[in-house]
Amino acid sequence: MAGIALKSFDLANAVLEVQPGDEIFKFDSEANRRINREAPWAKDPHYFKSCKISAVALIKMVIHARSGVPHEIMGLMQGKVVGNALVIMDSFALPVQGTETRVNAANEANEYMVEYIDKSEKAGRLENAIGWYHSHPGYGCWLSGIDVNTQLNNQKFQDPFVAVVVDPNRTVSAGKVDIGAFRTYPENYTPPGGATGNDYQSIPLSKIEDFGVHAGQYYQLEIEIFKSSLDNELLGMLWNKYWVSTLSQSPLISNRAYAVSQLADLHQKLSKAQSSVSSTRASVPVLPEHAAKKEKEDKKKEDNQLAKSVRDSTKIAVEAQHGLIAQTIKDVVFSSRLRRSDLGATIDSAMTDA
Numbered sequence: 001m002a003g004i005a006l007k008s009f010d011l012a013n014a015v016l017e018v019q020p021g022d023e024i025f026k027f028d029s030e031a032n033r034r035i036n037r038e039a040p041w042a043k044d045p046h047y048f049k050s051c052k053i054s055a056v057a058l059i060k061m062v063i064h065a066r067s068g069v070p071h072e073i074m075g076l077m078q079g080k081v082v083g084n085a086l087v088i089m090d091s092f093a094l095p096v097q098g099t100e101t102r103v104n105a106a107n108e109a110n111e112y113m114v115e116y117i118d119k120s121e122k123a124g125r126l127e128n129a130i131g132w133y134h135s136h137p138g139y140g141c142w143l144s145g146i147d148v149n150t151q152l153n154n155q156k157f158q159d160p161f162v163a164v165v166v167d168p169n170r171t172v173s174a175g176k177v178d179i180g181a182f183r184t185y186p187e188n189y190t191p192p193g194g195a196t197g198n199d200y201q202s203i204p205l206s207k208i209e210d211f212g213v214h215a216g217q218y219y220q221l222e223i224e225i226f227k228s229s230l231d232n233e234l235l236g237m238l239w240n241k242y243w244v245s246t247l248s249q250s251p252l253i254s255n256r257a258y259a260v261s262q263l264a265d266l267h268q269k270l271s272k273a274q275s276s277v278s279s280t281r282a283s284v285p286v287l288p289e290h291a292a293k294k295e296k297e298d299k300k301k302e303d304n305q306l307a308k309s310v311r312d313s314t315k316i317a318v319e320a321q322h323g324l325i326a327q328t329i330k331d332v333v334f335s336s337r338l339r340r341s342d343l344g345a346t347i348d349s350a351m352t353d354a
Contacts, residue, residue: 012176013225020228027126049084051181055227057091059238064093065135065168072135079130086162131162138169141180148214151184181221262316269309
């Protein structure tokens with residue numbers, strides 16, 4: 001059962017299997033020093049296009065993020081630069097106590113960080129720290145104002161560096177890991193064409209302002225997940241821990257507070273949309289002057305408050321259905337209750353013995 005679940009995890013997250021001898025697993029110290037000297041990312045803010053994450057590092061981040069709910073957690077990632085990609089080979093948690101809205105590394109965490117990297121080098125892990133990750137329990141993958149400032153400082157003093165955000169609540173609800181990788185733009189830099197938005201994601205009303213204010217200060221990288229056959233044993237051990245937690249918990253119960261907060265947020269958004277609609281006067285119908293105007297109106301209609309609320313309500317309903325289906329399947333597979341046929345055979349056997 002765990003093996004089937006691991007294969008489903010690989011499919012849901014599009015995990016690519018590469019050969020153990022592939023260049024992505026080799027660390028070339030000279031090439032690393034050369035790329036750091038040249039620093040092409042300093043000349044081109046859009047130099048990095050993708051972030052490749054090993055499946056082992058991904059599961060370690062997800063397990064860590066789930067252990068901290070409802071609080072944020074934080075950790076570091078080790079890796080290297082390969083072309084226009086930031087490659088994450090491993091990750092480790094930091095002993096950081098976070099609140100529901102922010103997480104910062106203290107002196108103890110800094111000491112732990114230095115000691116961990118030093119000992120990992122002695123153990124043969126030569127990759128440097130190349131990024132940090134933290135969680136957003138229940139409110140999506142994006143960078144807040146504090147996150148943007150943290151990432152700006154990281155890129156100033158220890159570039160190349162990437163920020164990864166994991167949402168453990170939405171990961172449990174959807175099955176697929178909800179994760180995002182981001183790079184910030186230099187200060188006073190305006191991206192060509194302005195801020196380019198990514199696919200729509202549901203942001204709680206209480207955080208929409210923070211999301212919107214800083215959305216143009218960073219961009220999102222494409223994420224690719226990879227593994228090799230040599231990772232299977234370690235991946236299996238990590239997966240057993242992840243799978244037992246998933247199997248022993250019901251998302252309807254473990255995500256109960258998240259579901260309630262989603263419904264409360266949807267109520268606030270619908271109330272705001274109702275107020276906006278009731279205060280808007282009907283416009284005089286006119287014929288569109290050209291097709292471009294119609295497309296603009298269609299886009300505006302698509303992105304209005306009511307349409308977004310409908311998307312959010314659909315998402316909540318789908319996640320609830322997934323939770324019910326998962327619970328029903330577990331009940332059918334693992335329930336100790338006897339089927340009718342088994343019960344009849346048991347009764348007949350008992351009567352014969354008597």
